[in-house]
Amino acid sequence: MTGIAYSIWLPLFALLYGAVMLYWVRVAANEAAAGDGFFSASHALAPWISALVIAGASMSGWFVLAGSQQIAAQGFQMPALIVGGVLLALPGTLFFKRLWFVAERMRVSSQAEVFRVYYHSPFLVAASVAVALLFAIGFAGLQIRAISEFAELMTGGAVSRLTASVVLGFLLFAGTGIGGMRAIGYFGVVQTVLAFAAIVVLSGFAVIWSGGFAALNSGLLQLSATEGSAGLFSVSGVIRFTAGLGRGGELVEANTALANLSFAFALMGFQASPLVLKLVFSTRSPNGIAAGQTWVTAGFFGAIIAFCIALTGAAGLANEDLGLAGILGSLQSNSPWFAAWIFIGVAAGVQLLAGLALFAAGEGLIRHIYRPYFNSRLSKRGAITLTRIAIAVLAVVAMVMENLTPVTLSALAALALPMAFQLWTPLLGVTWLSWITRPAAVTGVGFGFAGVLLTEPLGYQVLSFFGLELPWGRWPWTIHSALWGMAANVAAVLIISAITNRDALGAEAREVRKLFSGRLAVSDKARTLTSIAWSVTLAWFFLAVGPGLIFGNAAFVATGEAGPVWLLGMPSIWAWSLAGWICGVGLIWFLSYKMEMASPAHVAIPPYEPPLRLTRDKTAQEQERLRTLVLTGAIGFVLAVLLAFSFGG
Amino acid sequence: MSKPAMVERDLLVFSIWAVLGLGGLALLLEGFSRDSYLVSLAGTAALVAAFVAHMVVNAVFDCGFRPGEAALGISAFGALALAFIGGWAVGGLSPADYLSGLTLLATLAFGLPAYLATRYGLRGAFSRFHVRHADDGKPAA
Numbered sequence: 001m002t003g004i005a006y007s008i009w010l011p012l013f014a015l016l017y018g019a020v021m022l023y024w025v026r027v028a029a030n031e032a033a034a035g036d037g038f039f040s041a042s043h044a045l046a047p048w049i050s051a052l053v054i055a056g057a058s059m060s061g062w063f064v065l066a067g068s069q070q071i072a073a074q075g076f077q078m079p080a081l082i083v084g085g086v087l088l089a090l091p092g093t094l095f096f097k098r099l100w101f102v103a104e105r106m107r108v109s110s111q112a113e114v115f116r117v118y119y120h121s122p123f124l125v126a127a128s129v130a131v132a133l134l135f136a137i138g139f140a141g142l143q144i145r146a147i148s149e150f151a152e153l154m155t156g157g158a159v160s161r162l163t164a165s166v167v168l169g170f171l172l173f174a175g176t177g178i179g180g181m182r183a184i185g186y187f188g189v190v191q192t193v194l195a196f197a198a199i200v201v202l203s204g205f206a207v208i209w210s211g212g213f214a215a216l217n218s219g220l221l222q223l224s225a226t227e228g229s230a231g232l233f234s235v236s237g238v239i240r241f242t243a244g245l246g247r248g249g250e251l252v253e254a255n256t257a258l259a260n261l262s263f264a265f266a267l268m269g270f271q272a273s274p275l276v277l278k279l280v281f282s283t284r285s286p287n288g289i290a291a292g293q294t295w296v297t298a299g300f301f302g303a304i305i306a307f308c309i310a311l312t313g314a315a316g317l318a319n320e321d322l323g324l325a326g327i328l329g330s331l332q333s334n335s336p337w338f339a340a341w342i343f344i345g346v347a348a349g350v351q352l353l354a355g356l357a358l359f360a361a362g363e364g365l366i367r368h369i370y371r372p373y374f375n376s377r378l379s380k381r382g383a384i385t386l387t388r389i390a391i392a393v394l395a396v397v398a399m400v401m402e403n404l405t406p407v408t409l410s411a412l413a414a415l416a417l418p419m420a421f422q423l424w425t426p427l428l429g430v431t432w433l434s435w436i437t438r439p440a441a442v443t444g445v446g447f448g449f450a451g452v453l454l455t456e457p458l459g460y461q462v463l464s465f466f467g468l469e470l471p472w473g474r475w476p477w478t479i480h481s482a483l484w485g486m487a488a489n490v491a492a493v494l495i496i497s498a499i500t501n502r503d504a505l506g507a508e509a510r511e512v513r514k515l516f517s518g519r520l521a522v523s524d525k526a527r528t529l530t531s532i533a534w535s536v537t538l539a540w541f542f543l544a545v546g547p548g549l550i551f552g553n554a555a556f557v558a559t560g561e562a563g564p565v566w567l568l569g570m571p572s573i574w575a576w577s578l579a580g581w582i583c584g585v586g587l588i589w590f591l592s593y594k595m596e597m598a599s600p601a602h603v604a605i606p607p608y609e610p611p612l613r614l615t616r617d618k619t620a621q622e623q624e625r626l627r628t629l630v631l632t633g634a635i636g637f638v639l640a641v642l643l644a645f646s647f648g649g
Numbered sequence: 650m651s652k653p654a655m656v657e658r659d660l661l662v663f664s665i666w667a668v669l670g671l672g673g674l675a676l677l678l679e680g681f682s683r684d685s686y687l688v689s690l691a692g693t694a695a696l697v698a699a700f701v702a703h704m705v706v707n708a709v710f711d712c713g714f715r716p717g718e719a720a721l722g723i724s725a726f727g728a729l730a731l732a733f734i735g736g737w738a739v740g741g742l743s744p745a746d747y748l749s750g751l752t753l754l755a756t757l758a759f760g761l762p763a764y765l766a767t768r769y770g771l772r773g774a775f776s777r778f779h780v781r782h783a784d785d786g787k788p789a790a
Contacts, residue, residue, distance in 0.1 A: 013671075020663065027656065046657055186660060193664040197672065335682070337675040 010154060010332075013340040017194075017348065021175055021187055028182035038180035038384050039363055040109035040282045045185045047288025050279050053185055055297040056192025057279070057356050058088040058270055061349030062139075063309050064199055064324070065146045071313025072323050075232025077255030079552065080264040080545040082310050082577035085302020086584030087264050087545070089293045091271035091424070092280075093591050096293070097598045098431040099277060100286040101520055102512050104605045109281045110360070111274040111423070112368040117508040118430050119438045122373065127445050129364030131420050132274045133394075136361035138412030140354035141398040144168050145406060147343075147350050153325060154332045154339060162403050168351065169399040176355040177362075177391040180384075181282050184355055188279075191348035196304060198345020201338065203308035205327055206315035216311070217570050219318035224571070225563055232317065233571045234553040235260060244455070244473030254478050257547045262480030264545040269421030269482060275353075275360045287600035290592035298588040306581045310574060358398075362391035374622050374629075411458040418456070418482035422448030425493050434513055437504065440496035448489030455481040466640070467647025511608050519603050526596045533595050540587050544580030552576025650712055658710040662703055662718070669699035677753065681746050689749030693756055700760055704767070713768065726757055 032038050067081050080087065103109060106117045115124035144165055151164035175183055210216035224233050239258040242248060270276065280289075316323035321330075331339035366387045371378045378386070401409045425444045429436030436444075453459030460470045475481060505513070542548045556572040558565045568575045592598040650658070673695030680689025707713055714722070733750040736742045742750065769776070 020667075027659075031652075044653065046653070049657070049660065186656065189660045190663050190667055194667050197668045201672070335675070335679055337678045341671050341675050 007155070007158070007336070009336040009340040010151075010343060013337075013344045017344050018171060020190060021171065024187040024190070025175060025179035025183045028179035028186055031182055032180060036380070037182060039367065039387075040278075041180070041182040041185050043104075043109065043282060044284045045182075045279070045282045047283055047285050047292070049185055049189055050283040051288045051292025051296045052192050053188035053352070054092065054271075054276055054279050054292060055301045056188060056195055056349065057276060057353050058297055059085070059195070059301050059305065059349070061147065061195060061346045062143050062353065063305055064195075064202070064312070064346050064349070065143055067305070067309045068313040068316065069324055071310060072316025072320075074255065075229075075317055076571050076573045076577075077232065077235060078260055078263060079235065079549060079573050079577040079580070080260040080267070082306050082574065083264075083302070083544050083580045083584050084267055084305045086298045086581060086588060087267040088270055089298035089302070089588050090591075091268050092276070092289065092293045092297065093588055093598045095272065095427050095431055096277075096280050096289045097286050097601065098516065098520070099427070100280055100283065100289070101515060101601075101603075101605055102430060103281045105511065105515055105608050106508060107607050109278070110363065110368065111277040111427075112364055114277075114430060115426060116368070116372070118506070118512060119426065119441055119509070120506050121438060121442050123442050124426055124445060125368050127449065128274045128423065129361070129368055131416065131423065132357060132361040132364045134412055134416040134419060135273060135275055135357035136354070136394050137398045137401060138409055138414075139416035140350070140357045141402050141409050142406075142413040143350045144354060144398065145402040145409065147347050148402065150325070150328055150343060150346075154328055154343060165399050165402050168347070168354075169395045172351060172355050172358060173392050173395045175351065176359045177388045177395075181278065181359065184352075184359060185279065185282060188352050188356075191352040194345040195349030195352070196301075196345075198342045198349070199304055199308045199312075201345075202324075202327065202342050203311040205331065205338070206312045206322055209322055209327070209330075210315045210318060213311075214569065216314060216318055217566065220314060220571060221566060223318060233573055235549045235573065238547045238550065240478045242476065242478060243471065244476035246457070247471070247473030247476075254475065256478040257549045258483075259475070259478040259480060260549055261541070261546045262475075262483035264541075265421055265486060266417040266480050266482035269417040269419070269423075272423045272427055273360075273416075273420035274364065275356045278356065278360050278363075286598075287602070290598040290600065293598055294585065294589045294592050298585045302581050302585060306578055310577075314574075354398075358391050358394050361394055362387045365390045374626050376618050376622065408458075411456070411461065414456050414481075415452060415458060418452045418480065418485055419449060421482045422452065422485050422489050424486070425489050430512065431516075434516075435497055435502050436493055437497050437500045437502055439500050440493045443496050444489040444493035447492040448485040451485035451488035452481045455479075455484045465648050466643045507611065508608065515605070519605070520601065522596055526594065529594055533591060536587060536590065540580070540583055544577070544584060549573070549576070552580075650710060654710060658706060658712065661706045665699055665702045665706065669695050669702060673699060677749070680749055684743045684745040686745045686748050686752075689745070690752065693749075693753045696753075697756060697760070700764070704764060726754075729757070730754055 031042075036042065037044070063084065067084070070078065070081065076082075099114060102114055102118070106114070108114055108117060110128075112125045112128040115121060115128055145161070148161040148164035148168065151159050152161045175187060179187075207213055207216060210219065220233070223229050235255060235257050236253055237256050239256050240253055242250075242253070245254060312324065312327075316326070320326070328339055328343065331342065366383055370386070371383055401412075422445050425436060425448070426441040429441050454463075454470065455472070455475060457474055460473070463470060476484075543551070552573045552575075554572060556567045556575045558567055566572060566575075673692045676692030676695055677689055678692075680686065680692055703714075733742075733754060736750070737747065
């Protein structure tokens with residue numbers, strides 16, 4: 001075939017993808033024109049659609065882009081990644097069902113609104129929106145940058161990274177800005193299956209080009225025997241008391257068992273983020289949650305992570321030429337149709353996450369911040385228009401940062417998951433732990449955010465700019481910022497809940513409590529299993545992602561005459577993680593069905609009727625609030641400049 | 650069929666073709682490119698699987714192919730046949746390519762009556778083409 005014939009496939013597949021996307025946007029827009037549902041798909045998405053899209057968004061392209069590359073570069077030192085499917089599914093198992101019923105009762109459609117009605121806390125609303133913004137600009141932006149780099153690589157520079165990111169930004173706006181939540185749900189199904197197919201095919205090529213599974217593992221065994229490489233196949237101790245990366249801590253020694261455990265907590269932030277809850281609240285029934293979390297996310301997508309992503313990474317580890325870029329480059333030269341299909345699949349996964357994040361952030365800014373606090377007279381149509389504008393602006397900001405400030409983008413991206421994990425405490429307060437009071441939840445999240453910021457590059461770089469040098473770097477003691485933040489968060493929640501009035505609940509919070517102690521009360525049968533649930537969960541965490549990983553280093557290794565022998569024909573820690581994944585699916589099943597945390601519930605929930613109140617004209621109050629905000633911002637900026645000028649370097 | 654059901658059915662159809670259809674196409678092209686009949690056969694099998702899955706979805710939702718789908722399918726079949734004949738005419742086909750192309754076209758050509766027979770039964774399938782005139786079957790006046 002000619003060069004033109006080879007280079008035509010990527011644009012052709014991209015065109016087809018764009019056409020299909022616009023078709024679904026049109027379907028969604030037509031349905032929205034008939035009624036409403038721009039923000040919540042009229043709460044009518046089918047449970048199977050939500051289950052699939054939640055799994056797709058949870059995994060998205062970032063497991064391929066980051067996960068496989070991490071294994072290729074650092075080996076199997078972070079096995080928590082391999083059980084990622086279970087870790088991603090766990091928060092949904094815990095929260096989705098109860099939160100869906102709260103949303104149904106209170107007629108709300110986002111995490112920020114749940115916090116507003118339950119806690120009456122503007123801070124928690126802002127925190128939820130801030131997390132959505134971090135995902136939209138940082139987390140998704142970084143992935144779009146990565147995928148744009150691959151576009152440049154695959155077209156031999158004919159399409160630059162800038163052009164690719166502009167095109168992707170435009171597609172993102174077209175998909176989410178026009179079609180809204182319905183388009184995200186509908187097209188998300190196609191994006192998810194495309195991403196899934198791409199990951200499977202990619203790993204297939206990785207294995208075939210490695211000479212098969214046995215040859216790949218023999219290459220890994222050979223690598224493990226070379227000097228200094230044995231550490232690539234084991235977890236290096238439980239903890240190391242280093243000052244953190246950038247302050248004397250070395251990356252090669254950073255992957256301890258506690259690093260794995262704390263990274264697992266960061267992964268568990270995703271399904272506690274406002275992005276995924278948008279999908280949950282847009283679903284017409286909660287009866288697909290258990291099946292979705294158990295079989296789709298933990299089971300099916302967990303298997304894809306445990307096998308396909310790990311295989312792709314392992315191929316890159318055994319042979320540098322078979323890294324992600326190497327495989328895509330070779331495919332583009334030899335089989336451009338497969339290269340195009342895989343690229344579009346990975347890009348679809350990234351776009352799914354980015355679109356959802358942009359939508360949640362745009363909605364948060366307009367519907368949850370601007371409208372209730374600064375312009376309550378804004379009409380529904382006006383809110384939709386402004387949200388579309390916000391989405392466009394955010395897409396442009398992300399695109400600019402992708403190309404001009406990649407370091408800042410990376411620093412912002414690093415905050416998204418650990419900060420989302422800090423929202424666990426207020427979510428637990430709404431769903432399971434009614435003793436968490438409003439001041440405790442607010443302070444806990446504040447402390448949690450501070451803990452994350454102080455152990456991530458963005459926080460200590462900002463402080464350094466103001467002249468304050470922290471004595472620690474990134475992830476001190478090899479503990480991920482998610483756990484540092486949560487330690488501060490939980491400490492604050494426990495102390496403040498103990499000293500504040502636990503009965504000082506709003507009317508809506510009382511309604512929610514009544515709901516969980518009445519129609520949705522856990523059955524006696526499930527209650528008797530509580531201690532077993534705690535035991536198996538803690539045991540799983542200890543062995544699969546915690547200090548028990550140390551046992552996995554040598555669990556399936558024997559000493560032969562010519563050196564160590566891998567009993568299962570694969571690295572021991574990988575086999576250990578596969579066992580962890582299988583047990584993890586069992587754990588999710590047990591929690592979902594036997595503990596009734598996500599099991600189907602056929603209960604009709606009437607909407608809550610709030611007591612009638614006189615509506616007041618809030619215009620003056622809102623204008624005053626806006627003035628205060630502008631003044632505070634200006635004073636803050638001046639103070640920041642003065643501080644940086646006085647003490648900064 | 651209600652509108653939400655139609656949307657769900659369409660989503661399934663799009664997903665099936667995104668995976669099996671594009672995968673089959675990629676395998677076919679790979680087979681032609683490598684002169685490998687087996688790889689092309691895998692591509693044909695993937696396309697057949699896509700058709701079967703599409704028909705299963707139709708059966709679940711109790712509907713047939715939509716006019717747009719039928720038109721797209723027939724156009725794609727025509728384009729494939731044209732490309733095959735063109736390739737054969739200019740002598741650009743190796744024996745493996747020739748066999749692959751014939752297998753694909755034969756399979757697809759066989760697929761249409763097979764589909765009609767499974768959906769409408771043998772007699773019903775014939776009736777889809779056999780147009781009865783207004784006076785057929787009526788006793789003479």
